[in-house]
Amino acid sequence: MSTITWQSVQAEALRRIRSREWPPGGQIPHEADLAEELGCARATVNRALRDLAEAGLLERRRKAGTRVPLNPVRKATLDIPIIRQDIEARGLAYGYKLLSRNEAPAPPEILSQLSLKKSSQMIHILALHLADNHPFCLENRWVNPVAVPEITKTDLSTISANEWLVQNAAFSAGDFAFGALAAPAHIAKALDCATGAALFTVERTTWAGSLPITSVRLCYAPGYRMLAAI
Amino acid sequence: MSTITWQSVQAEALRRIRSREWPPGGQIPHEADLAEELGCARATVNRALRDLAEAGLLERRRKAGTRVPLNPVRKATLDIPIIRQDIEARGLAYGYKLLSRNEAPAPPEILSQLSLKKSSQMIHILALHLADNHPFCLENRWVNPVAVPEITKTDLSTISANEWLVQNAAFSAGDFAFGALAAPAHIAKALDCATGAALFTVERTTWAGSLPITSVRLCYAPGYRMLAAI
DNA sequence: GAGGTTATTATGTACGTACATAATAACCCT
DNA sequence: AGGGTTATTATGTACGTACATAATAACCTC
Missing domain, CATH: 3.40.1410.10 (Chorismate lyase-like)
Known part of the structure; x- marks a missing residue:
């Protein structure tokens, strides 16, 4: 990871979820810690994790932190054209x-x-x-x-x-x-x-x-x- | 609008879309101008408009600006539970x-x-x-x-x-x-x-x-x- | 007028500071 | 042990500065 962007942080988070490094049901590191580990701003980590949470891959809670859900309810996007x-x-x-x-x-x-x-x-x-x-x-x-x-x-x-x-x-x-x-x-x-x-x-x-x-x-x-x- | 938050900016943008103040097919004011008008940071306007763009209500283009599409392809979210x-x-x-x-x-x-x-x-x-x-x-x-x-x-x-x-x-x-x-x-x-x-x-x-x-x-x-x- | 190059512009993002908010942990009292 | 209050914590957000990027406008040449 040469330059840290919210997209690269998101890709790394996805990799860790997929590989079970962050196991289902478990806590992931806090945003501030992830920011330190990856060498970027906390706001950047926040931005990266938001989409994953919206897609159902992460559950975020103030103070409790962020966890990988045991039974994710994935979200799909449907286009509704005329x-x-x-x-x-x-x-x-x-x-x-x-x-x-x-x-x-x-x-x-x-x-x-x-x-x-x-x-x-x-x-x-x-x-x-x-x-x-x-x-x-x-x-x-x-x-x-x-x-x-x-x-x-x-x-x-x-x-x-x-x-x-x-x-x-x-x-x-x-x-x-x-x-x-x-x-x-x-x-x-x-x-x-x-x-x-x-x-x-x-x-x-x-x-x-x-x-x-x-x-x-x-x-x-x-x-x-x-x-x-x- | 007492305190400006991205949610209130978004609600105001939605109101203007719905009321046709921002007509379909037309340009909306630039983020910097909206920020000035509403009395908040440009980043706040940007945050507010992002969701609307993702939902198909706005089309955003660098330099060209942001427009209300004539024929919006609305996006719905589907939950995929086990x-x-x-x-x-x-x-x-x-x-x-x-x-x-x-x-x-x-x-x-x-x-x-x-x-x-x-x-x-x-x-x-x-x-x-x-x-x-x-x-x-x-x-x-x-x-x-x-x-x-x-x-x-x-x-x-x-x-x-x-x-x-x-x-x-x-x-x-x-x-x-x-x-x-x-x-x-x-x-x-x-x-x-x-x-x-x-x-x-x-x-x-x-x-x-x-x-x-x-x-x-x-x-x-x-x-x-x-x-x-x- | 057509094509190419450069300058300008509006969105996209990173950062760090500061503050807000929800929620948990710690502490205290009964 | 149970309940209530307070302190602490981790996410959520606002701001302003700075820079990046895509893309349009302006300009120039033929």
């Missing part, structure tokens, strides 16, 4: 079809997801996203017009609610649930696949502060895979 | 059953996932994880004994490979793919569900440096949902 970008990143041509748009009171399970007690009129949107003219995913979305009033006046026949919301309603928090669904007939029809086919689903609710913006269920055509990396 | 912890966190009793364990050459698609050209003997493990004595997920795993020689001598009838590997083979990189599968008969039998039921699947390959450790496919019983948050 659907058009997901399709185009696969080298496929994006297409979009608004299937329906209504104002209606949201059903109870959507209210629950939005943490709303009482239903007022919401915007209900059903849309199909296409990749090279093949169905890619079906978007079933409820939007709270209180959070995004402009949507009531927006023409969603040419831009998807998914994309429009990203550009017009920056959310501060989001909940996701990923799962699998055996395609019921109406969804199979929209996605042009067999009834009962296994579909990857994403359910997402987003908020601006405590104000719910939207709740959406995306059903992807059979074969879709969502990638992530650590 | 399976036993996932089950226990749901308040359910964990159970485990080793279904089979062999040494065999890996099939081509596993070799491909492991970026291996040539197959040598690998450890093939089939195991069932139970929640309150109901099948929770089926683990189909290939382990490279070159990366983890001790596994050849490890009794996997009482500890799952999933858990044992987390404790004994710290990985440096992992690839994940999430999808959905219509349960073929042999998997439906193991998971005690209907043939053709929609199963949530996780395929994961991990490496220590460039050395592949393991490739696993987890098929979760119908109804499983994986949660994440932004």
